[in-house]
Amino acid sequence: MIEAAGIANAIAAERYLRSNFAGRCVRVVFEPQETDLAAAIANTEQLEAMFTNDTTPRLLDGTGATSGPLLRLALQCGYDSRIGFEDTELLEDGTRATNAISYGRRCRSKAAGY
Numbered sequence: 001m002i003e004a005a006g007i008a009n010a011i012a013a014e015r016y017l018r019s020n021f022a023g024r025c026v027r028v029v030f031e032p033q034e035t036d037l038a039a040a041i042a043n044t045e046q047l048e049a050m051f052t053n054d055t056t057p058r059l060l061d062g063t064g065a066t067s068g069p070l071l072r073l074a075l076q077c078g079y080d081s082r083i084g085f086e087d088t089e090l091l092e093d094g095t096r097a098t099n100a101i102s103y104g105r106r107c108r109s110k111a112a113g114y
Contacts, residue, residue, distance in 0.1 A: 004029050004059070009043060013050045022054065027080065029059045032066065040066040041073065 002025045007013050009032075016022055030047050032040040040062060051058070059080040062070030074081035 001026060003027075005056075006031050007047060008033050010046055010050065013047055017050065017054065023056060025056055027057045027059050028054065029061055030079075031061045031063070032070070033063060035064050035066065037066050037069050040070060044070070044073070 002021055004027050005016050005021060005025045006029045007016055016028070028051065030044055032043040032047075034040040034043055044060065057080065058077075060070055060074035060077070061081065062068070071081050
């Protein structure tokens, strides 16, 4: 079993879906690299459409300014998600997190409604 396949865009999705790894991963990680939220969501929607016949669990992981909004989108879609300092140090209000604990608490409070 393979832990995860990181898919950033349609080219990576096509390669994965044609490979012998398809269906053998614990999860597929959608990792849009766009810094513009609308573009990251459009990329995610394109990836979702490409994976309609693949039942592998999904994880959605944003980067930079898209991290928080994509965390919420992942929860709305029933996907797993992750968020951390490797993605961004900024909270959604633009302030910098003081440490990983405060950052994690803030993200957990955002996810509490899902």
